[in-house]
Amino acid sequence: MNRALTSFCNYFDNEHKLLSVDQSDHSVDWHRILPFIFLHLACFGVILVGWSPVAVGVAIGSYLIRMFAITAFFHRYFSHKSFSTSRPVQFIFAFLGTAATQRGPLWWAAHHRAHHRTADTDADAHSPLKGFWYSHCGWFLSGAHFATREELIKDFARYPELRWLDRYDMAVAAIFGTSLWLLGEGLAWLVPELGTSGWQLLIWGYFISTVALIHATLSINSLAHWWGRRRYDTRDDSRNNLLLALITLGEGWHNNHHHYAGSARQGFFWWELDISYLILKMLSWTGLVWNLKPVPDRKKFAHKQVAGVKNR
Numbered sequence: 001m002n003r004a005l006t007s008f009c010n011y012f013d014n015e016h017k018l019l020s021v022d023q024s025d026h027s028v029d030w031h032r033i034l035p036f037i038f039l040h041l042a043c044f045g046v047i048l049v050g051w052s053p054v055a056v057g058v059a060i061g062s063y064l065i066r067m068f069a070i071t072a073f074f075h076r077y078f079s080h081k082s083f084s085t086s087r088p089v090q091f092i093f094a095f096l097g098t099a100a101t102q103r104g105p106l107w108w109a110a111h112h113r114a115h116h117r118t119a120d121t122d123a124d125a126h127s128p129l130k131g132f133w134y135s136h137c138g139w140f141l142s143g144a145h146f147a148t149r150e151e152l153i154k155d156f157a158r159y160p161e162l163r164w165l166d167r168y169d170m171a172v173a174a175i176f177g178t179s180l181w182l183l184g185e186g187l188a189w190l191v192p193e194l195g196t197s198g199w200q201l202l203i204w205g206y207f208i209s210t211v212a213l214i215h216a217t218l219s220i221n222s223l224a225h226w227w228g229r230r231r232y233d234t235r236d237d238s239r240n241n242l243l244l245a246l247i248t249l250g251e252g253w254h255n256n257h258h259h260y261a262g263s264a265r266q267g268f269f270w271w272e273l274d275i276s277y278l279i280l281k282m283l284s285w286t287g288l289v290w291n292l293k294p295v296p297d298r299k300k301f302a303h304k305q306v307a308g309v310k311n312r
């Protein structure tokens with residue numbers, strides 16, 4: 001019994017998993033891919049649980065709030081420090097981002113910092129040079145990219161609560177999924193006319209929503225380096241793409257972002273819709289976040305200067 005409990009706890013502990021991971025192996029680790037496949041297969045549970053307007057609404061809400069946590073916090077805050085916030089707000093969004101099941105904040109931000117240093121070269125974990133599927137999801141299913149690159153995220157690794165989220169990220173996903181199940185059971189009991197249940201909210205609010213969320217986020221590593229327009233002549237192959245910007249709340253302006261990564265906004269011009277930035281702006285009026293870093297004009301209009309030089 002004790003043994004079963006220990007192995008159950010170990011399943012959620014990344015430090016324990018690290019003991020059996022081959023950190024020099026860049027190929028897809030079939031042992032690690034099983035939970036990823038399970039996540040996708042579980043979506044077919046919809047055949048058993050059906051749907052209801054409330055389940056679809058919860059799935060959309062769960063997608064939007066966790067996507068915001070990923071783009072605004074995992075990316076713009078933890079990876080690039082493009083604005084400031086308090087320790088409680090930092091923790092709340094780190095928790096919600098971890099519930100997106102894309103590993104913890106330290107792992108995510110450290111790998112992303114490495115991406116900016118080596119974008120689209122052989123040293124880049126998800127370089128498009130390695131093929132579409134590897135750049136999309138093969139890279140994070142390999143042993144070589146399992147560990148958190150702590151040397152790249154020392155500034156945030158000093159917070160024990162973030163280290164905990166990073167170490168037990170699967171437990172956070174389990175807490176999130178269980179909360180949705182409890183919500184569904186509660187609604188079925190209190191408001192049965194809604195036609196929902198615990199299993200229905202778990203399938204829609206966690207599994208379907210999470211699979212959509214993961215692939216939308218991963219498309220910035222893969223598609224946003226292949227498909228779209230290049231305004232700035234960056235050293236990598238990054239692109240601006242409206243469709244990707246819509247599904248990721250602003251991350252699709254990826255060529256802008258590789259050109260100048262220090263800004264809280266990625267849509268540099270008014271017509272480049274960047275929903276995460278608009279929400280951050282509103283949060284800044286409440287005092288929950290502050291010091292949103294702008295894009296300097298010399299960076300924003302750099303493409304015009306280059307064109308001007310070429311025309312002369």
Ligand SMILES: [Zn+2]
Nearest residue numbers: 119220221238
């Ligand atoms: Zn990129």
Ligand SMILES: [Zn+2]
Nearest residue numbers: 079112116261
């Ligand atoms: Zn970035």
